[in-house]
Amino acid sequence: MINFDLIPCPMLLTDTQGNIRLANRDLLTIVGKSSEDVESQSMENFFPLASRIFLQTHVWPILLREGKVSEIRLAINHHLGDKIPVLMNCQRTTIDGIEAYAWLFFVTTERGRYEQELLETRKRTESLLDETVKNTRFIRTLTDSFPNMIAYWDKNLICQFANLAYLQGFARPASEVIGITLQELLGENLYTQSAPHISAVLAGKAQEFEREIPKDDGSVTNILVNYFPERASNGEVQGFFVLITNITELRKADGKVRLLASVFNATSEGIMVTDANSNILSVNPAFCTLTSYRDEEVLGKPASTLNSERHDAIFFQNMYQQLRSSGEWVGQVWTKRKDGQHFLAKLTLSSIKNHAGVVSHYVGVFHDMTVEWERQEEIAHLALHDSLTKLPNRLLLMERLKQLLGMAQRQERMIAILFLDLDGFKEVNDRWGHDMGDHVLKTVASRLLQQIRSADTVARLGGDEFVILLDQPDCIDDIAMVAARLIHEINLPIEWLGNPTTVGASIGITVVHHADAEVEQLLKQADAAMYHAKKSGKNQFSFYNNSNL
Numbered sequence: 001m002i003n004f005d006l007i008p009c010p011m012l013l014t015d016t017q018g019n020i021r022l023a024n025r026d027l028l029t030i031v032g033k034s035s036e037d038v039e040s041q042s043m044e045n046f047f048p049l050a051s052r053i054f055l056q057t058h059v060w061p062i063l064l065r066e067g068k069v070s071e072i073r074l075a076i077n078h079h080l081g082d083k084i085p086v087l088m089n090c091q092r093t094t095i096d097g098i099e100a101y102a103w104l105f106f107v108t109t110e111r112g113r114y115e116q117e118l119l120e121t122r123k124r125t126e127s128l129l130d131e132t133v134k135n136t137r138f139i140r141t142l143t144d145s146f147p148n149m150i151a152y153w154d155k156n157l158i159c160q161f162a163n164l165a166y167l168q169g170f171a172r173p174a175s176e177v178i179g180i181t182l183q184e185l186l187g188e189n190l191y192t193q194s195a196p197h198i199s200a201v202l203a204g205k206a207q208e209f210e211r212e213i214p215k216d217d218g219s220v221t222n223i224l225v226n227y228f229p230e231r232a233s234n235g236e237v238q239g240f241f242v243l244i245t246n247i248t249e250l251r252k253a254d255g256k257v258r259l260l261a262s263v264f265n266a267t268s269e270g271i272m273v274t275d276a277n278s279n280i281l282s283v284n285p286a287f288c289t290l291t292s293y294r295d296e297e298v299l300g301k302p303a304s305t306l307n308s309e310r311h312d313a314i315f316f317q318n319m320y321q322q323l324r325s326s327g328e329w330v331g332q333v334w335t336k337r338k339d340g341q342h343f344l345a346k347l348t349l350s351s352i353k354n355h356a357g358v359v360s361h362y363v364g365v366f367h368d369m370t371v372e373w374e375r376q377e378e379i380a381h382l383a384l385h386d387s388l389t390k391l392p393n394r395l396l397l398m399e400r401l402k403q404l405l406g407m408a409q410r411q412e413r414m415i416a417i418l419f420l421d422l423d424g425f426k427e428v429n430d431r432w433g434h435d436m437g438d439h440v441l442k443t444v445a446s447r448l449l450q451q452i453r454s455a456d457t458v459a460r461l462g463g464d465e466f467v468i469l470l471d472q473p474d475c476i477d478d479i480a481m482v483a484a485r486l487i488h489e490i491n492l493p494i495e496w497l498g499n500p501t502t503v504g505a506s507i508g509i510t511v512v513h514h515a516d517a518e519v520e521q522l523l524k525q526a527d528a529a530m531y532h533a534k535k536s537g538k539n540q541f542s543f544y545n546n547s548n549l
């Protein structure tokens, strides 16, 4: 007889009525009885009511008809009160010539738990799938609302995702994009161009590059292409995302900026850009040439660094006031170079406003006026000065004389007018020529200048006539001393190309104590006194008095 205890699952042997002939150890352990307890007992006692009913109504009829059942789900009463789920197989057999039934029970607790887990996993998966579907829908709605073309290509270069802009960009429906290869979509040419980037992104390196796509109308579309590798948790690249941005407008704007930058750099006008607080943000090369500053020496510095002392605070206050009210100021400004020298510039200042209408920058354009100014100065100088000796001419002399008279009127000061005419000058011209005569005139001019104070004036009226204005001489003797000294200096030899010569000087002096004198009248008086000195023997001075006339 077989030792049923060796069979590793609960087992019973019954007669055709279900009465127990034998129960193995596993089964006895579950029901908590001995083999004596159970012998000849009905096996149905081991089952809860539902299983008992099922045995009678379903199992026995099959057994009697077919001789076997398999994988019937039942429960056995555990002696501690639990109901243990089992899968039951039963086979008709013959033992010692008598018909019997062998019942095998597989405890399904483990299997049941596994199935339960499977069920839970399935539920979780379904909810995850549900969530994934929701997420996918969200991502699609999101990416479809972007103007950028977005797609995902797996590592076999099969398209797995493409947003609306991507499909529109290639003018294809999703069915003709999803699932096809990148080569198919791009075509041979574009694919070959993109191949190095594709290899690089599949090697894990993000890519960024630009392309110009020619359009039918002859224009081009500029695009910026980004490839981003997508990695699995182990770091392996699974595919890559494509992001394509239309940068045509940006490139056009770039072109404009580059053009403006080249104008900024190439223009001969000095340009300075400041922030709203007048701190220098940017200067062009012409500005650096004009001011001798290198750009790094002025960037961040206040624009007032360039202010010269020739303008007072009110000048700059008015400048900014007008700039604020009208947005522009145009005028001439004395500006300071790095070495402290001043130059005159025509400055056009403009304010730049931001979108909110608030001044964000000022732009200053400097046009160097130095040459124009020097020319104007020269013209002005020529109009008022003698071209040979550079001394003030008659016009300027009269101006100075008027000024001095005005001051004399207010301050009761004395003025002396010395009318000087060279003696023997004609002879110099006649003997040595006009160049020698010119040299004599220039020498006389410089000797006269050396003998007077800075407040005094020496002017040449023309020919060999000079006028000296002495402002506030101490006394008449002082004037006489000056006149004598002038004659002495002029008498000194004058050499020209190795030829020495001499000239004399006759001086007529008129002294003004009161301010109601007419300038022309005063000159006439001095001239008359000079004439008197000539008549008296030349090379001497004579004070004007009525007898001179």
Ligand SMILES: Nc1nc2c(ncn2[C@@H]2O[C@H](COP(=O)(O)OP(=O)(O)OP(=O)(O)O)[C@@H](O)[C@H]2O)c(=O)[nH]1
Residues within 6 Å of the ligand: 388, 421, 422, 423, 424, 425, 426, 427, 429, 433, 434, 435, 436, 437, 438, 441, 462, 463, 464
């Ligand atoms: N070289 C030169 N000669 C000039 C210039 N302007 C006038 N003259 C000459 O200056 C001379 C002035 O004449 P005068 O005053 O009679 O000469 P002078 O010999 O000093 O005569 P007195 O005054 O009587 O002593 C003339 O010969 C003019 O031609 C000039 O710009 N350059």
